[in-house]
Structures are given as C-alpha cells and as structure tokens.
Amino acid sequence: MEEELKVIVFKLGSEEYGIEVEKVQTIERMMPITRVPKTFSFVKGVINLRGVVIPVIDLRGRFSLPETEYTDQTRIVIVAVGDMQVGFIVDAANDVIDIKSSAIDSPPEVVGGVKARYLRGVAKLENERLLIMLNLHEVLNKSEVVQLESVEG
Template sequence: MTENAQQAIKKVIVFELSDKEYAIEIDVVQGIERIMGITRVPGTPSYVKGVINLRGIVTPVIDLRERFGLEKKELDESTRIIVVSLETYDVGLIVDTANDIIDVPLQAIEAQPEVVGSVSSEFIAGVAKVENRLFVLLELEKVLEPINRVESV
C-alpha cells in the first residue's frame, strides 16, 4: 500500500441510533462498555444520564438519542456506552448498539446534505457512503459542549 492510500483512509466506529448508522473516528474512542450502574446528577440537562465508575474514574454519560431529540428507548442487552476522550475530558455516549469498525476512504466522505434524518445539522460533520451503507459522521466537539450551568436553585 502506498503512503497516499494509507492517508486516504479513516477508521471509524459505527453505531446505531434508532436504525440509523452513525460513525465517529476511532482516534477519540477510548473503549466500548456494556451498560452499567449510572448515578444521576441533579441539576443537569435531561440528556445527561449521570456518571459512571469507569475503572475508578468518574465519567459522565449522555444519552445520544436524547441529545439528538430522537424518541427514547429502554436500555437493554445491546445498549453500549462508547467512551470518547476529548481534549480535557472523557464522556460516555449511550448508543443502541456498536458493532463495527470500518475503513472509510476519504473521498467517500461528503459534506452534509441538506437534511439527514432528524438530527440537528450542527452535530454533523459529514456523510460517508461505503458499499451501499450510509453513515453520519458526528461533530463531537459540538455534541459534547461542556455543560456549564450557573447556580440554578
């Protein structure tokens, strides 16, 4: 494989949210966890499900369905928490299932079309089409803007 070909590929993790496939770059993913005990944190937006004990580190988790305004779904056996690591913090993302790591050629990624399902377009970095599958690439910085609520009570 030539140098160029290598650069032209992006490895992504594919996960599902209400039967649509989404993808995030593998570089930021720390791990994929089964669902575990979540401690609710009061006074936070409803999509913040709370915090989990991730091997001794208290990590906040958010429900991506709620973040995107999709309909709620009960957590079940296939529910996964994808832990992503941003510059200064780690966050867990609750998704329906996460099952694939695939290579996406860069030329397969297009800027977002006008409408992609119901997910607000500011969260979308682009759309990739690989072998008849369509993935929505997420703009994590936007999805995970820190919650900085001033005293609310």
C-alpha cells in the same frame, strides 16, 4: 495515497453513525449510572469506570430522538473530547470499518432528525449504506462541556 479513516460504527434507531477510532477510548456494556441533579435531560449522570468518574450522555436525547428501553445491545461509547472523557449511550456498537476521506460528503441540513452542526458529514459506503459522521466538538458544545466538567468534580 488517499487518507483512510478507521471508524467505529454505532446505531441509534435505524441510522448508523461513525466516530473516528482515535477519539474512542473504550466501548462498555450498560452499567449503573448515578443521576446528577441540575443537568440537561440528556445527561443521564455519571459512571465510575476503573476509578474514573465519567459523565454519560444519551445520544438519543441529545439529538431529540425518542428514547427507548436499553437492551443487551446497548453500549456506552467512551470518547475523549479535549482533555475530558464522556460516555455516549448508543443502541449498539459493533463494527470498525475503514472509510476513504473522499467518501465523506458535507452533511445535509438535517439527517435522521439530527441537526447538521452535530455532523461532520455523511459517508457513502458500499450497498447504498450511509454512515453519519459525528462532529464531537459540536455534540458537546462548550457550555455543556463546562457544565459536564463541574459534574466530574
């Protein structure tokens, strides 16, 4: 029996990305973000979500994509990486799908301007649809996670 992954689909611009459901804790509407000094430009600050302070990253900024205005569709996807929680600002998040693990190919060097090390692979779906699977451990590489952990305190 082939392994199936449940994946949350979100959009940045015209590209669709996926994160495994078990790594996603919640998807929230945009909310006030408190700026934090001396952090990377793509770190937008922190939010207080039900009493937990969570650092928030703009994925567009992280991937060096042009930033855009937030809309009614903008979401903060709260993911767990190791023992910390991080929010990713995305243009929209509105789908959960099942993907066969065999549908995921290794990533090309650059997809939609996003460097391959941030990617786990690219899944081919029906209707020529491509879904870019994120490698969360690289999106939050160690030195940045350490810096974010100091933000949480």
